[in-house]
Amino acid sequence: MTVSVIGTVGVPACYGGFESLVENLLPSSKIGLVYCTKRAYSSEVDTYKGAKLKYWSLDANGPQSILYDAVSILHSLIFTKNDLLVLGVSGAITLPFFKLFSNRKVVTNIDGLEWKRDKWGASAKRFLKFSEKLAVKYSDRVVADNAAIAEHVKKAYNKEADIIAYGGDHAVAGELDKEKSDFALALCRIEPENNVKMILEAFAKTPQRKLKFIGNWNNSSFGKELKEQYSKLKNIEIIDPIYDIAELFKIRNKASSYIHGHSAGGTNPSLVEMMFFEIPIYCFDCNYNRASTEDKANYFSSAQSLKELLLKTENPSKGTDMLEIARRRYTWDIVKSQYEALFND
Incomplete structure (x- = not known):
């Protein structure tokens, strides 16, 4: 049929x-x-x-x-x-x-x-x-x-x-680079439910950690205000949306970790895409994200708890776990x- x-x-x-x-x-x-x-x-x-x-x-x-x-x-x-x-x-x-x-x-x-x-x-x-x-x-x-x-x-x-x-395997538009740069990546629609401000606050309090944050910052007063406030910080780079999968791959491929702030909506496509890049992932702590990552990612519930995670040495095996799950399920x-x-x- x-x-x-x-x-x-x-x-x-x-x-x-x-x-x-x-x-x-x-x-x-x-x-x-x-x-x-x-x-x-x-x-x-x-x-x-x-x-x-x-x-x-x-x-x-x-x-x-x-x-x-x-x-x-x-x-x-x-x-x-x-x-x-x-x-x-x-x-x-x-x-x-x-x-x-x-x-x-x-x-x-x-x-x-x-x-x-x-x-x-x-x-x-x-x-x-x-x-x-x-x-x-x-x-x-x-x-x-x-x-x-x-x-x-x-x-x-x-x-x-x-x-x-x-x-999520379509996101890997080339050979994965084993040599990563020293920045974390965040990627989402700039909405309160994606805990955008929480992520920015955590990195503002952790100037030794770099963040590249991609999103539709100019689509709302919420996004514009955050862009104005946090783009002034040297360790935070605010980036407008990138829709070309090959261009997005270039940034994803260099990221040393991924920050996922979504709090609603079930399994998020951007999360499963990033799981294929074999890097540690920091997720907002909710049942959807835990189910998607089988409780094997890092989880935060506030700017302070994310800051504390960022100050710890990253465990490469966390990235290996994400890739294994992605290949098996996504x-x-x-x-x-x-x-x-x-x-x-």
Whole structure:
């Protein structure tokens, strides 16, 4: 059976984790149709890596994502005979209708418990939680990208979720350099939930340790203020976003350690990508990050605890542990075979 992919900006990938997922699932013997937003592409193509593309004049993210996903689901119901791979829960309000008129398989990746995130207001949180409930109820299989999310699905809905994370091996765009430079790397969207200020404070208190911090600093007043404050320090280099994987590889390849401040969202793609660089990783201490790294990284919960870790001598075996886990769990070949197996059942 052919599969329609719902819920991404589209391919070629130009945005985030779900887009990179679909990019690396293709070409696929299963995926036949991917819905895309016109607003992300200067031109439209009919096919990409063997899949047909269908464009809508709606945003794939934000408030319009509800309609974007709903229209995609209804189009697939009426004009195709495809099964559905739904990425995210925005359009889940349409799934009861889809199941009323079709017995086709629905597989939903419920993403990272969006309703728990501080960036949403009370009404948005209620809607997202209700959407998650519908997604779990009306999906034949539920995908969780992290064991902690699978545990939530079991506890909240008494349903078993398939744990499938993201691949990260594509980030290694050349030969790994064994001679590292003396800087730590941080890479994320500049949002409070990623503990950006906490990381910067720790390095401000540890002037003997260097930090290169890549992010979208100019997209918010929060980022602009931090950039203004901390770019004055000699040991901290504030770097604007780098989207080219080859250019990003050059910096990643020289880093001696990686600082990961994410506190929400399940398994984070940037974390699993950095695990392939065989360097010690310092993660914010939460159940998602511990599950992703199998409790074998270094963990901090405050600027002070990160500072204390930074003052210790780095243990190279920590990097070896990260690479072993990455090769065992986070290659795209593994992820692709896991998704295709869901539609073979």
